[in-house]
Amino acid sequence: MSRSIPRLRIDAPPAAASAAIEVLDYHTAGEPFRIVVSGYPELAGNTILERRRSALQQHDHLRKMLMWEPRGHADMYGGILVPPDHDEAQVGVLFMHNEGYSTMCGHGTIALATALVESGAIEATRTATPIGIDAPCGLVRAVAHVKESEIAAAHESGRTPRVHEVSFENVPSFAAALDVAIDVPGYGSLTVDVGYGGAFYALIDASQLGIEMHAENAAALAAAGRAITDAGRAALRAGGALATALGVSHPEEADLSFLYGTIISGPPEDPSHHSRNLCLFAEGEVDRSPTGSGVSARLAVLHARGEVQTSQEIAIESILGRESVFHGRVARTELWAGRNAVIPEVRGSAHMTGSARFVLDDNDPIGRGFLVAR
Template structure:
């Protein structure tokens, strides 16, 4: 018997399960190293909590771990249906809110700065707190950059599809939705998921699984569908968007990393400048705001610093009991990473 402590959060409609206890010591000299260990030796944990009867693949997991960087107050490992993204905006918003509202990191009234360590590096976070609740989170992860423009791939049933490849914590295939008849509305979700599945499956063989600084990051996991830009004042834009997660999921939120990827593509083309912002709106109507902070460089690539602002809400606090004798529990690579049953 094992127990796992959870705080379920949602940001933009995407559910993140924050794991506060239940996993034992993970070897590794960084959060990235700890992530690689559980990925190789304990992936049953991810599968358990994202599958019936314990969960579903539309959820994400954020495992709280000890940070290795002295600047960080906590570390977190992100797990999704597609595997182990190195960074995620919505997951960071949920994790930061959970650790503050639960007291893992003591909350300060008003504006509070904290640092979390993700597998991709440090996330610098500003929380705005009022009466013991986090009202908003602004998170800045590592820089995003364009890996390749004007890529094309033959996609069965859809023909030749053009996309741009961008890194923003994971690799994204960015697609102009209008070129393929999409308006990014709620009634298109099923069709978008089918198109995203076909595109990512076809594109994976030609997309690198190597990051120039982080090493192996796995096969292409995401596609981001871009809608038209609507100017808002002198410095902003609003745009419909949708993010596909392989296999088969359209996110309820527009996603923070999808928003960062769009900013990187616009910045590289000279279509947005420092201090300007975009509000990405998902097919379900939820939105995040991404702001350009300035130019950066990643392994010789022109990159951009940006931040993402959103809010998270608590859905549940619970303890899951896992019986390793249960025939629905695959304990083959699970038992070694779980803590023993508490005395």
């Protein structure tokens, strides 16, 4: 007869815990998204950008607690729910990662819309449920899609329905610059485009780097992406002709005028797909998904070059290959803030991976968060 084992309690955090935060964890095409459900303090400010500054200036220790080790890792991503600015929006969200707070996150939008329906926070009684999400870059119009058979099955069993996929219309996106030559230490002179899809990205084809777009080359591609991002940011800090040529200037919000990362593209694993992405962003973070804001930026540049037409849908893989895919199209074009812009529509699927209650023990300095250099 086997002996009994002690029964551990998960609802008994240490008495010295100064913070207890509950989260839902999802992934979208392989990229994690940790959603703060409760325990995060109310943020000061009347707008989403003011609350973003409050999170950075007053509560950044909680971002590190949730994103960094030992609870997260260097490539972790998450979101803090806040009141929305726009009347059309049901919720606002601050996106966070290893470095700070991003302005837009497509995979996070897909995961959040999925979680809102699957948790019962927003009721889905039809096959398409519109959800307005306020991001720092503006209003994002998402739609949670549920199969009709799933709605019936969920109703019959008294549970919430499973979301099949989420599509969203992004903010106006545009080609900020085309064919800009930039010297990148270790790689020489490279030619990049710059696209905006809620954040600014340098865009480059992998053929310029001499690196094939395979998962086993992810470290080499990431190193190149970091070098390109660093070179672009250095040029923007220095000012002058190159900074002007890169075009990293948001027409309405100075807070959005920074180079978020680099997207390297190449041939897809599935020949029926358009291409494959590796997105390197923030402080050297590698996106496991095709990157929703990056797909939007690429659509804007491809459309500006005449390589993608309005309403033409393309499938873009991440570095993981054929199973990690976003579908994107230019839904329409418009004149926005004095420039030609496109409204991208991106769709993909997210899945729940777990839930947790994280505590921060006052007597645990390492538990406040750390990252190991890579």
